[in-house]
Amino acid sequence: MKTFxxxxxxxxxxxHIHSPEAxxxxxNLFKEIPFWVQLPQRSFRENMYxxxxxxxxxxxxxxxxxxxxxxxxxxxxxxxxxxxERYLAGNPDGFAMSEEYAQGLYEFLKQxxxxxxxxxxxKGQITGPVSFLLTVTDEERRPLIYNEEVADVILKVLTLKAxxxxxxxxxxxxxxxxxxxxxxxxxxxxxxxxxxxQKVLTHLNEMIEVIQQEKVIVGIHCCGNTDWGLLTQxxxxxxxxxxxxxxxxxxxxxxxxxxxxxxxxxxxxxxxxTMLEPKEIDSSGLFxxxxxxxxxxxxxxxxxxxxxxxxxxxxxxGLGSYSSQKGEIVLRITHELSERxxxxxx
Numbered sequence: 394m395k396t397f398x399x400x401x402x403x404x405x406x407x408x409h410i411h412s413p414e415a416x417x418x419x420x421n422l423f424k425e426i427p428f429w430v431q432l433p434q435r436s437f438r439e440n441m442y443x444x445x446x447x448x449x450x451x452x453x454x455x456x457x458x459x460x461x462x463x464x465x466x467x468x469x470x471x472x473x474x475x476x477x478e479r480y481l482a483g484n485p486d487g488f489a490m491s492e493e494y495a496q497g498l499y500e501f502l503k504q505x506x507x508x509x510x511x512x513x514x515x516k517g518q519i520t521g522p523v524s525f526l527l528t529v530t531d532e533e534r535r536p537l538i539y540n541e542e543v544a545d546v547i548l549k550v551l552t553l554k555a556x557x558x559x560x561x562x563x564x565x566x567x568x569x570x571x572x573x574x575x576x577x578x579x580x581x582x583x584x585x586x587x588x589x590x591q592k593v594l595t596h597l598n599e600m601i602e603v604i605q606q607e608k609v610i611v612g613i614h615c616c617g618n619t620d621w622g623l624l625t626q627x628x629x630x631x632x633x634x635x636x637x638x639x640x641x642x643x644x645x646x647x648x649x650x651x652x653x654x655x656x657x658x659x660x661x662x663x664x665x666x667t668m669l670e671p672k673e674i675d676s677s678g679l680f681x682x683x684x685x686x687x688x689x690x691x692x693x694x695x696x697x698x699x700x701x702x703x704x705x706x707x708x709x710x711g712l713g714s715y716s717s718q719k720g721e722i723v724l725r726i727t728h729e730l731s732e733r734x735x736x737x738x739x
Contacts, residue, residue: 408715522596524574569609572613
């Protein structure tokens with residue numbers, strides 16, 4: 394894996410309505426690892442759970458009520474057979490993301506073809522199986538993760554959609570990073586959600602391994618606190634986390650993180666907070682904060698040079714629920730902080 398040395402990228406979503414404007418912003422700021430933009434304020438169909446639901450048998454989307462669920466009674470055997478046949482063949486035909494659901498992706502591919510700068514990677518993202526299955530319910534309002542047969546079908550569909558996305562992006566670049574967005578990994582160990590860690594590992598590794606067969610880099614993004622040691626046991630290449638709010642929690646797993654980095658893994662530091670007002674975000678303070686975190690992990694036995702070579706800088710989470718103005722400020726600070734971090738370690 395190529396070393397990152399604090400290159401910057403984004404999580405995915407912005408509060409913009411128009412994809413050309415949002416995409417131009419990203420391409421102007423993130424010339425090394427630009428990403429396609431999810432636009433949930435443009436349409437409910439770009440909500441992170443709805444966006445990847447096309448092709449799921451029995452899916453019901455109620456835009457006016459902003460609800461999505463799966464009516465398992467409407468899952469036809471012919472549809473299920475088709476999914477498994479496509480999955481076993483590694484053929485995502487029929488599981489494309491349409492422009493209606495992912496306008497930002499289509500605009501991104503359109504604009505990137507016109508750019509003359511040499512980017513290092515193009516980044517995409519997909520909602521992970523654990524979060525999807527815990528959030529989306531069946532017709533009886535039961536989370537789908539507790540129905541093993543349905544959960545397996547949806548895991549296959551999400552993986553096929555990831556394959557389709559990778560192949561579309563590869564039409565313009567062989568160098569691709571895909572983040573699996575898993576906010577509900579915070580439920581591991583929770584007393585409120587019965588989530589089996591081994592089942593989490595199985596679901597994640599199945600998706601990761603299939604995507605990695607496409608010769609791309611795969612990351613997991615979790616914007617809350619979770620069992621980071623468990624994530625290092627997956628086949629993942631990048632762990633992306635909210636370093637502003639949960640930085641010291643990573644240090645509790647220093648030994649596992651050290652092994653993860655030594656095998657070629659990387660850390661995406663979500664150090665630029667999304668929940669604060671723009672006037673409260675100070676790039677100088679974030680620079681000092683991130684340096685302090687690097688020193689903390691170094692003091693715990695992780696080689697500093699290894700951290701520097703395998704670190705990225707990102708916002709702490711997506712920006713889809715905020716104004717476009719705030720999103721732009723956060724992205725600009727992310728870009729600025731990336732430059733400062735690289736200057737500081739050259």
